[in-house]
Amino acid sequence: MEQYTLAIQDIRNETDDTITICFKQPGLRKMKYQAGQYMTLIFKINGRRYSRPYSFSSAPSVDSTLDVTVKRVPKGIVSNYILNEIKVGDVVEVVGPTGDFIYLPVNVNPRIYLWGVGSGITPLFSLAKEILSSQPSAKIHLVYGNKYKVSTIFLEKILELQKKYKSEFNVTLFFSQELSLDEKDGFYGRISSSFVSDLVSNNSEGEESQHYICGPKGLKEAVKNSLLELSISESAIYSEEFQILIDPKELDGVKDSMINFYFNGDQVKIFGPKGKSVLNSALDHNLEIPYSCQTGICNSCKATVVKGNLKMIGLSQERKDLNTDEFLLCCSYPITNELVIKVN
Ligand SMILES: Cc1cc2nc3c(=O)[nH]c(=O)nc-3n(C[C@H](O)[C@H](O)[C@H](O)COP(=O)(O)OP(=O)(O)OC[C@H]3O[C@@H](n4cnc5c(N)ncnc54)[C@H](O)[C@@H]3O)c2cc1C
Ligand code: FES
Numbered sequence: 001m002e003q004y005t006l007a008i009q010d011i012r013n014e015t016d017d018t019i020t021i022c023f024k025q026p027g028l029r030k031m032k033y034q035a036g037q038y039m040t041l042i043f044k045i046n047g048r049r050y051s052r053p054y055s056f057s058s059a060p061s062v063d064s065t066l067d068v069t070v071k072r073v074p075k076g077i078v079s080n081y082i083l084n085e086i087k088v089g090d091v092v093e094v095v096g097p098t099g100d101f102i103y104l105p106v107n108v109n110p111r112i113y114l115w116g117v118g119s120g121i122t123p124l125f126s127l128a129k130e131i132l133s134s135q136p137s138a139k140i141h142l143v144y145g146n147k148y149k150v151s152t153i154f155l156e157k158i159l160e161l162q163k164k165y166k167s168e169f170n171v172t173l174f175f176s177q178e179l180s181l182d183e184k185d186g187f188y189g190r191i192s193s194s195f196v197s198d199l200v201s202n203n204s205e206g207e208e209s210q211h212y213i214c215g216p217k218g219l220k221e222a223v224k225n226s227l228l229e230l231s232i233s234e235s236a237i238y239s240e241e242f243q244i245l246i247d248p249k250e251l252d253g254v255k256d257s258m259i260n261f262y263f264n265g266d267q268v269k270i271f272g273p274k275g276k277s278v279l280n281s282a283l284d285h286n287l288e289i290p291y292s293c294q295t296g297i298c299n300s301c302k303a304t305v306v307k308g309n310l311k312m313i314g315l316s317q318e319r320k321d322l323n324t325d326e327f328l329l330c331c332s333y334p335i336t337n338e339l340v341i342k343v344n
Contacts, residue, residue: 001040001095001300004031008090009065014153017072018119019083020057022065023092031066031096035059035103035130036123036212036240039068039096040292045081048286052078053098053293055122055214055240057154059129069153071119098298101212101240103131110138111209113200115191115223117145120214121153123240127212128158132165141199145174145191145219172199191219196226213239244295244314244331251275254311257334261287262306263343272334278303278310278341279329289343294330301329308339 006023013019025031033039038055058067073079086092101123103112112131114124121144131138146152152173162171172195173186181188187195200209209232213223220239227237257272261282272281279301282289291301296315305325310332312319319328329341 001098002031004029004094004096005091006031006066006094008086008088008092011086011088014069015071015151017083017151018069018153020067020069021082021086022058022067023094025064025066033060033066033097035126036101037097037099038101038123038293039066039094039098040298041068041078041082042093042095043078043081045077048283049288050078050081051095051290051292053298055099055101056097056126057122059126059133061133062129069119069122071153095292098292099240101214101238103127104210105135106210106236107208108137109207110135111203111207112138112140113209113211114140114142114144115196115211115213115215115219116143117191117215117219119153119242120216120219120240122214124212124214125154125158128161128169132161132169136168139168139170139203141170141172141203143172143174143191143195143199145176145215147177148175149178149185170203191222193222193226196223197230200227200230200232208233208236211237213237214242216243217241217245241295246314250313251333253335254333255335255337257308257337257339259334259339259341260307261289261341261343263287263289272339275333277330278327278332278334278339282329289329291330296328296331299328302344303327303329304342304344306340306342308334308336310339311335 009024010022011019038053040051040053042051054068057069070079070082072083116124128140162169174191175186176190213220224237254274256274259270259272261268270285279291292298310327312331315331
């Protein structure tokens with residue numbers, strides 16, 4: 001992964017709690033990315049280094065700037081810092097691009113469904129813009145859920161895109177708390193399994209379809225299960241999650257642990273309290289272990305356990321590629337009171 005220092009060219013307000021930061025492409029070494037990928041923004045806040053991934057909301061064939069769109073998370077350290085502190089002209093250290101939530105052309109008449117809620121629209125918006133501008137034979141269905149019209153990120157821009165690509169881009173909006181909703185503006189409620197089945201079966205036209213889901217686990221499971229019931233192949237369903245919620249039951253067997261790290265030629269011993277990921281325990285002690293996604297997808301925090309054992313919890317996807325002594329520290333919790341870990 002490459003590192004860049006990017007200057008902020010523009011900041012746009014999207015909704016009350018969401019902004020888009022437009023970074024200027026570097027003059028010499030331009031960042032080459034694909035729609036649907038993300039980059040990791042790094043900030044020093046109160047003396048500690050924080051890394052957070054943000055999906056591109058720009059599309060490489062359409063936008064000249066590198067845009068990310070950030071929604072404020074209540075009490076969130078980095079999102080609040082971004083919304084409160086950053087300004088045009090600031091420079092930000094970033095790493096990337098990363099991610100395989102990308103468009104893979106599989107047939108001449110692509111039939112693409114984008115399923116998202118809330119800030120999950122960012123990579124979907126990037127994909128929609130990119131595919132519409134570069135694949136004239138593509139048909140895209142965007143199904144997008146929000147609480148209110150006013151909290152819907154990119155609402156105007158999506159409707160403009162729909163006007164521009166009338167026969168290629170079909171948009172269905174859901175609003176879970178918009179009581180006075182005009183029928184033509186969307187549906188009241190959440191994206192339901194029956195809606196997923198009806199939409200896909202009524203528009204299949206005999207073509208294989210590809211599905212991109214971005215939102216919380218509940219949305220991913222509802223959409224994915226309905227698609228599998230329609231015999232859509234699992235390999236045609238891609239998903240991205242912004243946050244992993246852990247079921248407390250999964251923490252059974254997790255222990256307090258003394259953790260010995262071998263990192264950057266140093267040996268450091270720290271206390272890892274029960275219930276905290278090894279990555280977070282290390283960061284609390286200012287050990288600057290590399291990390292980005294914190295959902296078990298990017299591999300930045302991969303390490304080897306030399307003594308003791310860990311339990312991986314909350315991975316957003318199964319990881320059969322890891323050796324038995326390899327762990328992703330962002331999703332790893334000690335199950336022995338002593339651990340020796342070598343950070344690669
Ligand atoms: C691949 C990927 C792409 C992402 N792209 C985007 C994007 O385009 N736009 C965007 O706004 N965010 C995106 N995120 C989420 C982003 O990286 C941060 O996790 C988010 O901004 C919160 O960081 P924070 O430091 O403010 O909160 P933290 O200080 O890390 O967390 C504070 C509290 O908020 C909870 N929390 C953390 N993240 C979320 C969340 N997303 N929603 C609700 N609660 C949360 C935590 O569990 C914790 O309790 C993406 C995440 C991933 C993994
Ligand atoms: S930070 Fe991405 S896998 Fe751990």
